[in-house]
Amino acid sequence: MVCFSVVLGCGGYTTRGSPAAADPALARGVAIADSLIGSSIGTLIPGAVFLVARDGHVVHERAFGFAQLNDYEGHRLASPPVMRTSTVFDLASVTKVMATTMGVMLLVDRGKVDLDAPVSRYLPDFRGPHLDSITVRHLLSHSAGLVQWQPLYYHAANSTQTYGVIRDMPLQWGVGDARHYSDLGFMLLGYIVERVSGQPLDRFLDENLYRPLGLRSTAFNPKAHGFTEFAATEQGNVYERHMVYDSTFGYRYLGDPTAWNGWRQRVLVGEVDDGNSYYANGGVAGHAGLFSTAADLRVLLDLLNNRGSYGGRQYIRPEVVAAFLTRDKYQNYLGWQAPAYLPAGSFSHTGFTGTYVAGVPQYRLSIVLLTNRQNMGTDARGYFPDVGPLQQAVARAIVSGAVGSP
Secondary structure, three states, rough: OEEOOOOOOEEEEEEHHHHHHHHHHHHHHHHHHHHHHHHOOOOOEEEEEEEEEEEOEEEEEEEEEEEOOOOOOEOOOOOOOOOOOOOOOOOHHHHHHHHHHHHHHHHOOOOOOOOOEEHOOOOOOOOOOOOOOOOOHHOOOOOOOOOOOHHHHOOOOHHHHHHHHHHOOOOOOOOOOOOOOOOHHHHHHHHHHHHHHOHHHHHHHHHHHOOOOOOOEEEEOOHOOOOOOEEOEEEHHHHHHHHHHHOOOOOOOOOOHOOOOOOOOOEOOOOOHHHHHHOOOOOOOOOOEEEEOHHHHHHHHHHOOOEEEEEEEEEHHHHHHHHHOOOOOOOOOOOOOOOOOOOOOOEEEEEEEOOOEEEEEHHHHEEEEEEEEHHHHHOOOOOOOOOOHHHHHHHHHHHHHOOOOO
């Protein structure tokens, strides 16, 4: 057991793999990354799970700190639950790539979805003077011109109603004009997967990807699947409520903030933090709602690093993977982000809860860093701790070690 803070006591410590014995250069990178994460416990984040795999083999997996540190009032728990490598995390927007993008890839691979077809081919009533020109590719590249975020739960209580609200909402930008990251676009992609496959998004992915890959801890609405060990997120929906009530904070809401008052008043544990997923889509949505562990996410990263193959089975044809991981005119991939701080060809994505995944094909690396930053609470301005610099520093440390390897 390793103690990271006198105030916090001993956090969780679980590790496996022996990078030092096999590769001293990579071991140095891992040690630097571990030190960065360890020094952040109790100040930037309550806890974390960190995993590194190379060539499809886990070389390092470690848990730090606590699965929950603060109660609903923001007070430190007397006996905070320890973080473990088996802890399940709310992935937030990592759902966009580990669920929805993967689902679209499967359907493209099977010839059931054409990336350049209009959305209306799959959602027939998605029609209008501007909507007619929006393609599946536009949605995946965040260039459809859709509004980025609105509290759709003010106007919808299920996915059917939510789809109608999105369909009838005026575009904010011209179709294809630029990249504007949009949760609404990925909700639409989730609905496309459901319409084309004839199954709910969660069931389609479970039957066609997660279970065949042997993933045991990846699911939407995880409590319904019997999972009990979670990393806590925030104290209710304080951040989204702030966004709704304060027109200068985040995205402006033009409606009446008092018209709806279903805000959760509890620490969110094992239920999706994102309001549009939880309130408006029953916890299953294309933009947020997936829960998983670092170990399971590593398998999905390895699948892409290995051009759609895993465990001797080809799940997605290499040319489909290549199509999704080719930079577009916005300098990103389809669904995935192209991180400028990592080697060419690397792909990554972050989640608002503090989650991060990255694949580095050049060095055959899969990197997962899951944190529960929201449970630290917000600062005086209303913001959660910024874990972006930590995520980037950790990934760079691992790549630096791989560069120095034989």
